[in-house]
Amino acid sequence: MIRRILYDLAGADPALRFSPFCWRTRLALAHKGLDVETVPWRFTEKDAIAFSGQGRVPVLVDGGRAVHDSLAIALYLEESYPDRPSLFGGPGGIAATRFVNAFADTVVQPAIGRMIVSHIPDLLAAADRAYFVASREARYGKPLAAVTADREATRVAFRASLEPLRVVLGAQRFLGGAAPLYADHILFGGFQWARCASPFELLADDDPVHGWRERMLDAYDGLGRKAVRA
Amino acid sequence: MIRRILYDLAGADPALRFSPFCWRTRLALAHKGLDVETVPWRFTEKDAIAFSGQGRVPVLVDGGRAVHDSLAIALYLEESYPDRPSLFGGPGGIAATRFVNAFADTVVQPAIGRMIVSHIPDLLAAADRAYFVASREARYGKPLAAVTADREATRVAFRASLEPLRVVLGAQRFLGGAAPLYADHILFGGFQWARCASPFELLADDDPVHGWRERMLDAYDGLGRKAVRA
Numbered sequence: 001m002i003r004r005i006l007y008d009l010a011g012a013d014p015a016l017r018f019s020p021f022c023w024r025t026r027l028a029l030a031h032k033g034l035d036v037e038t039v040p041w042r043f044t045e046k047d048a049i050a051f052s053g054q055g056r057v058p059v060l061v062d063g064g065r066a067v068h069d070s071l072a073i074a075l076y077l078e079e080s081y082p083d084r085p086s087l088f089g090g091p092g093g094i095a096a097t098r099f100v101n102a103f104a105d106t107v108v109q110p111a112i113g114r115m116i117v118s119h120i121p122d123l124l125a126a127a128d129r130a131y132f133v134a135s136r137e138a139r140y141g142k143p144l145a146a147v148t149a150d151r152e153a154t155r156v157a158f159r160a161s162l163e164p165l166r167v168v169l170g171a172q173r174f175l176g177g178a179a180p181l182y183a184d185h186i187l188f189g190g191f192q193w194a195r196c197a198s199p200f201e202l203l204a205d206d207d208p209v210h211g212w213r214e215r216m217l218d219a220y221d222g223l224g225r226k227a228v229r230a
Numbered sequence: 231m232i233r234r235i236l237y238d239l240a241g242a243d244p245a246l247r248f249s250p251f252c253w254r255t256r257l258a259l260a261h262k263g264l265d266v267e268t269v270p271w272r273f274t275e276k277d278a279i280a281f282s283g284q285g286r287v288p289v290l291v292d293g294g295r296a297v298h299d300s301l302a303i304a305l306y307l308e309e310s311y312p313d314r315p316s317l318f319g320g321p322g323g324i325a326a327t328r329f330v331n332a333f334a335d336t337v338v339q340p341a342i343g344r345m346i347v348s349h350i351p352d353l354l355a356a357a358d359r360a361y362f363v364a365s366r367e368a369r370y371g372k373p374l375a376a377v378t379a380d381r382e383a384t385r386v387a388f389r390a391s392l393e394p395l396r397v398v399l400g401a402q403r404f405l406g407g408a409a410p411l412y413a414d415h416i417l418f419g420g421f422q423w424a425r426c427a428s429p430f431e432l433l434a435d436d437d438p439v440h441g442w443r444e445r446m447l448d449a450y451d452g453l454g455r456k457a458v459r460a
Binding site: 086088089090091092093094095096097098099100101102103105106107163164165166167168171172174175176177181183 | 316318319320321322323324325326327328329330332333335336337393394395396397398401402404405406407411413
């Protein structure tokens with residue numbers, strides 16, 4: 001049997017897995033019905049994934065082949081396992097899902113980061129903590145506590161920014177239609193990041209996006225719901 | 231030969247066609263290679279399209295069947311003309327394109343409206359002008375000149391909101407991939423609305439979105455570029 005390994009960002013507790021990008025990949029693997037062994041990986045363990053030619057996770061090793069970048073992994077899985085359930089629903093699905101991917105990367109996840117990032121250092125192993133704080137404070141240009149100080153206001157704007165998702169969920173149960181596709185995995189990854197790393201609640205109970213997130217938590221035998229939370 | 235008619239929003243000049251939703255449909259028909267006779271229609275001509283059961287355009291009459299709502303029309307064309315070039319590239323494309331549609335409807339076009347709406351009354355036939363000003367001022371809660379007074383600031387935010395599109399256009403020439411699909415028609419509709427109705431330039435020359443808009447203007451034998459402008 002081929003060994004399939006996913007390098008998956010972990011906290012000080014190796015069972016705590018909170019990377020939004022790794023969650024996209026874990027759901028994509030589950031969608032394809034592919035078993036995987038996840039290896040806990042820390043931000044500072046660049047050497048452990050140097051074989052992939054870069055320093056970030058997810059990195060999937062599948063039968064000796066290494067693939068990195070969550071979208072590249074999804075495209076690789078789609079091409080390599082065409083007889084398994086599709087992640088995109090055809091070539092037009094791949095093209096349009098790139099837009100969902102870009103929306104998650106440039107709108108949704110940056111906003112989530114501004115609400116939860118100050119909770120993350122406490123979850124990390126000591127070596128990672130210094131790396132994380134220094135690199136993120138450089139990115140934001142301020143202390144992490146200052147980034148999330150405005151999180152109530154950020155949440156108002158965040159909820160407004162989800163309006164396109166809300167409109168779609170008025171017409172169908174998932175972004176992928178009647179069942180989830182990779183577009184759902186993408187957006188769910190950000191919500192799962194927040195759920196695993198922070199107690200701050202992103203959504204109102206009566207938001208249709210909340211209902212969708214519940215359905216996503218239950219999908220794939222409750223893979224998301226079973227996740228360890230901080 | 232079956233007569234195919236599109237009721238298409240027009241200005242006082244019947245050749246001036248500026249509805250973003252009607253542009254989506256015109257491009258979709260061109261993509262399918264389907265001839266259509268466009269009928270100029272004014273906001274106040276509700277009686278002329280009452281047969282469709284509602285009062286807005288686009289309304290497509292295809293072989294005696296009436297279909298309204300731009301997305302419903304695109305889905306109708308995809309189902310009715312499966313042997314013509316696909317608008318969605320498969321079922322996953324339909325699902326994910328709904329997200330692009332919702333993004334255009336809730337993010338892109340509302341922002342474009344706040345930059346150009348005060349230019350529209352001057353383009354309209356007299357009867358339409360009073361209707362348009364009253365209904366839009368009620369919607370915005372202020373005079374139309376006040377809506378667009380902040381258009382320079384709106385444009386800054388608008389350009390930032392296009393970042394997901396910009397990211398996708400870094401990977402492929404169109405939202406649909408190597409060639410346009412309905413996702414491109416959707417977003418182009420908003421830009422064409424602005425181009426036909428207003429001299430206000432939405433994009434910087436060096437924006438990848440500008441390059442995409444140029445390609446869309448040239449697509450389908452220059453259908454968009456040939457359009458009459460105010």
